[in-house]
Every structure is written in structure tokens, then in C-alpha cells.
Amino acid sequence: MLFFTQCFGAVLDLIHLRFQHYKAKRVFSAAGQLVCVVNPTHSLKYAPTRCAVAQTSTEQGSLPPCHHHEAVHDPQLVPCTCPLFSCPWEGHLEVVVSHLRQTHRINILQGAEIVFLATDMHLPAPTDWIIMHSCLGHQFLLVLRKQEKYKGHPQFFATMMLIGTQTQADNFTYRLELNRNQRRLKWEATPRSVLECVDSIISDGDCLVLNTSLAQLFADNGSLAIGIAITTSKVHNSEAEI
Amino acid sequence: MLFFTQCFGAVLDLIHLRFQHYKAKRVFSAAGQLVCVVNPTHSLKYAPTRCAVAQTSTEQGSLPPCHHHEAVHDPQLVPCTCPLFSCPWEGHLEVVVSHLRQTHRINILQGAEIVFLATDMHLPAPTDWIIMHSCLGHQFLLVLRKQEKYKGHPQFFATMMLIGTQTQADNFTYRLELNRNQRRLKWEATPRSVLECVDSIISDGDCLVLNTSLAQLFADNGSLAIGIAITTSKVHNSEAEI
Numbered sequence: 001m002l003f004f005t006q007c008f009g010a011v012l013d014l015i016h017l018r019f020q021h022y023k024a025k026r027v028f029s030a031a032g033q034l035v036c037v038v039n040p041t042h043s044l045k046y047a048p049t050r051c052a053v054a055q056t057s058t059e060q061g062s063l064p065p066c067h068h069h070e071a072v073h074d075p076q077l078v079p080c081t082c083p084l085f086s087c088p089w090e091g092h093l094e095v096v097v098s099h100l101r102q103t104h105r106i107n108i109l110q111g112a113e114i115v116f117l118a119t120d121m122h123l124p125a126p127t128d129w130i131i132m133h134s135c136l137g138h139q140f141l142l143v144l145r146k147q148e149k150y151k152g153h154p155q156f157f158a159t160m161m162l163i164g165t166q167t168q169a170d171n172f173t174y175r176l177e178l179n180r181n182q183r184r185l186k187w188e189a190t191p192r193s194v195l196e197c198v199d200s201i202i203s204d205g206d207c208l209v210l211n212t213s214l215a216q217l218f219a220d221n222g223s224l225a226i227g228i229a230i231t232t233s234k235v236h237n238s239e240a241e242i
Numbered sequence: 243m244l245f246f247t248q249c250f251g252a253v254l255d256l257i258h259l260r261f262q263h264y265k266a267k268r269v270f271s272a273a274g275q276l277v278c279v280v281n282p283t284h285s286l287k288y289a290p291t292r293c294a295v296a297q298t299s300t301e302q303g304s305l306p307p308c309h310h311h312e313a314v315h316d317p318q319l320v321p322c323t324c325p326l327f328s329c330p331w332e333g334h335l336e337v338v339v340s341h342l343r344q345t346h347r348i349n350i351l352q353g354a355e356i357v358f359l360a361t362d363m364h365l366p367a368p369t370d371w372i373i374m375h376s377c378l379g380h381q382f383l384l385v386l387r388k389q390e391k392y393k394g395h396p397q398f399f400a401t402m403m404l405i406g407t408q409t410q411a412d413n414f415t416y417r418l419e420l421n422r423n424q425r426r427l428k429w430e431a432t433p434r435s436v437l438e439c440v441d442s443i444i445s446d447g448d449c450l451v452l453n454t455s456l457a458q459l460f461a462d463n464g465s466l467a468i469g470i471a472i473t474t475s476k477v478h479n480s481e482a483e484i
Contacts, residue, residue, distance in 0.1 A: 150392045150395050152392075153392050153395075173424075182415075182475075183429075183430065183431045183432075183448075184430040184431070185428070185429055186426070187425075187427055188425065188426040189424065189426070190425075205453045205456045206455075209452075209456060210451075211451055214447045214448070217448060
């Protein structure tokens with residue numbers, strides 16, 4: 001009996017996911033766009049920030065190695081870039097992607113344009129929705145975070161970071177697009193390097209910021225569909241900057 | 243001597259405005275776009291909202307007429323739509339534009355695409371920047387407001403309203419665009435009717451919302467350039483809405 005109940009539950013979940021996927025495809029009508037359903041993760045690392053923890057731990061020299069730690073500190077090693085956990089891992093930039101996939105179970109998607117469908121927007125802050133995006137020969141980390149920057153007033157922050165150096169990141173432009181109910185909001189910027197802390201990007205406000213009321217206008221049944229596109233940054237060369 | 247000092251001050255102001263105009267044109271490089279320098283107005287009407295005041299006054303039946311008030315209440319009369327003052331004026335929708343121009347000195351600009359250059363962004367909340375925009379045979383009211391929705395955390399809210407009914411407004415789409423420092427933020431929506439209260443649009447969050455940190459990233463020397471475009475709303479018909 002329990003087996004049948006579980007099976008029935010699994011089938012219902014599958015139908016729900018298919019329905020969300022179908023709805024997201026209708027919103028982002030460009031044919032062939034990959035829709036990825038991303039479930040939230042309640043962040044466990046908010047007391048001291050990851051940067052602070054990494055720094056403190058490095059200062060104390062007490063980091064237990066996870067995969068690639070060496071006794072003599074190698075300046076080419078970077079800390080774990082996962083925004084969710086205060087992970088003590090260190091490794092070369094080239095192996096960050098495999099660490100995030102294997103240790104933190106972060107999915108990776110292929111394609112120049114994808115739709116990121118974040119579910120359960122109603123969950124309390126702090127909550128993160130994270131995927132990796134493989135495109136134009138590089139990997140990017142997309143983070144959507146619900147956070148109370150002002151106590152009692154949660155906001156959503158979305159940003160994209162290149163898993164690479166800032167010099168590499170400067171060659172790209174990412175675009176995040178919300179589109180629903182005859183409203184459209186687009187944010188375009190140069191990705192930051194994943195070597196920077198996502199917390200500092202959010203505290204700088206240098207990302208797509210949504211109040212909960214605006215997020216509600218774009219959400220459908222508790223899910224928020226964000227269209228993502230990455231291009232090489234020639235677009236910006238035509239801009240006449242001040 | 244005082245005369246020469248004043249003349250010198252006026253010339254300096256003129257040079258400053260020309261410089262801001264030149265810079266805004268460089269950002270919004272589309273040739274022929276009209277750049278309008280909009281100075282802030284410290285809002286005087288924030289204790290009770292305009293809607294509340296209008297409602298209370300109507301209930302009390304104690305509105306002193308300003309231009310077009312009649313002794314017997316005409317249901318076709320609308321209250322003054324100026325977001326700045328609790329003005330007791332009432333009149334027909336057709337004469338709202340002339341009331342706003344004549345009584346509240348709100349400028350009106352022609353053209354499908356204009357650049358709204360709001361100066362002195364640093365001024366404390368509540369502050370409004372307002373113009374009217376004449377386009378496609380209709381007049382629109384653009385309001386940029388700095389307001390503390392959460393105490394101690396001022397935000398910027400920008401919206402566009404049609405000086406007409408909501409049925410007329412549904413035929414249009416407006417776009418607000420910020421573009422600077424390799425970042426671009428676009429907001430597209432159907433304008434609300436000016437018969438609705440701008441305060442309720444802002445409290446709903448159904449507008450372009452900027453935190454001060456994000457506004458800083460787009461501002462130049464204390465001024466924020468917002469590109470404005472209005473189109474007929476055929477764009478949205480191609481969208482597959484949920």
C-alpha cells in the first residue's frame with residue numbers, strides 16, 4: 001500500500017513539473033529554449049559570510065582538505081565558490097565546476113539561452129536557487145537569492161558569475177529577463193568573476209533586484225521564470241559611455 | 243555688483259545644464275532623441291495621500307473650486323492628478339493637461355522617444371521628478387519618485403500614466419531604460435490611467451524600482467538619465483501569456 005502511495009506521489013510530482021515546464025515554455029515562446037526547473041535550497045551559511053569564513057579559516061590555517069588541499073598554500077588555489085555552504089574546499093579554478101557538481105550537486109545546463117524556473121518563491125529568506133550554465137565555451141553560475149537586506153522586507157537578487165577570472169568575464173554580457181502579465185523587466189550586465197563573493201555583489205546591489213511585490217507580479221503559482229541569455233560583449237562596444 | 247554675480251551664476255547654471263544634456267545624449271546615442279532636464283520637487287503632500295485627501299474632501303463636500311468646480315457634483319469630473327500637491331481642483335479629463343501645465347508648471351514634451359534627465363538624485367525623500375510626454379496623439383505623465391517605503395531605506399520608483407481612461411491606456415506600452423557602465427535595465431509595461439493614484443501604483447510595486455545603490459550605478463554626477471519610449475501595445479499581442 002505504501003509503495004502505491006509513493007508511486008502516486010511521484011507521478012503527481014512529475015505531472016506538476018511537466019505542467020510548470022509547459023507554462024514556462026509558453027512564456028518564453030522562442031522555440032528550443034531549454035527550461036530548467038530549479039528547486040530552492042535553504043542557505044546554511046548566513047551567520048558569518050562565506051568570504052569571512054574562508055578568510056578566517058585561511059588566517060587560522062585550520063582548513064581540513066576536501067579534494068585538492070595542499071600542505072603548502074598555493075596562491076593559484078581558490079576557495080569553494082558555492083554560495084550555499086561554508087565549504088572548506090580549495091582547488092584550482094579549472095576544477096571548481098566539477099567540485100560544485102559533485103560535492104554540492106549543482107546542475108549544469110547547456111545552451112546560449114535557457115529559462116530558469118525557480119520554484120517555491122514563498123519560502124522564507126534566506127533561500128537560494130542555483131544552477132550552472134555552460135555556454136560559449138565557458139561555465140557560468142546563476143544565483144537567485146531571497147534575502148532580507150532590510151529586516152522584515154525580503155527581496156530577490158539575481159546575478160550571473162563566470163567561473164573564471166574577471167578578465168575572462170569582461171568578454172561577456174549576460175541578460176536576465178522576466179516577462180509576464182504584459183510586463184517585462186530586463187537586466188543586462190557584464191558577469192562578475194566567481195572569485196568575487198556573491199554576497200558582496202548583492203550588498204553592492206549590482207544585480208537584478210526585485211521587491212516581493214514585483215516578484216509576485218512576475219511569478220506564476222509560486223514559480224518565477226527567468227530567461228537567461230549570454231553573448232560576447234561586443235554589444236557594449238557600440239554604447240557611447242560617459 | 244549683485245547683478246553681475248547673478249548673471250555669472252545664471253551662465254554657470256546654463257553651462258552645467260548644457261553639459262548634462264550633452265552627456266545624456268552620449269549615453270542615449272540614438273540621433274534626434276530629445277533630452278529633457280527635469281529638476282526635483284520636494285513633495286508637500288505626504289501626510290495623508292492625495293487619494294485619501296481627495297476621498298475625505300469629497301466625503302465632506304468641502305472642496306473649494308480651483309478652476310472648473312461646480313456646485314452640483316458631476317460624475318465626469320476627475321480630481322487633480324498632480325502627484326505633488328493635495329490640490330482641490332476638479333475638472334473634466336480633457337482639461338487635466340492644461341491644469342497640470344498652468345497650475346503646477348509641469349513641462350510637456352513631444353516625441354516618441356525622449357530622455358528624462360533627473361537631476362539632484364541625492365536629495366532626501368520624499369522627492370518627485372515629473373514631466374508630461376505628448377506622443378501618439380495622447381499625453382502621458384511620467385513620475386520618478388524617491389520615497390522611503392521602508393524607513394531609512396529610500397528607493398526610486400518610476401512609472402508612466404496615460405492622461406486618459408484605463409481602456410485607452412491598454413492600447414499602449416511604455417518602456418523605461420537605464421543604460422550606463424555596461425549595465426542596462428529595461429522596464430516595459432502597459433501604462434496605468436492617471437485616474438488611478440500614483441501612490442497605489444508605487445505601493446503595489448508595479449513600476450520600475452531602484453535601490454539607491456543601483457541608482458548610483460546608473461547615475462552620473464548626481465543625475466539619472468532614463469530613456470522613455472511609447473509604442474502601441476501590439477508587441478504584447480505576440481506574447482504567449484499564461
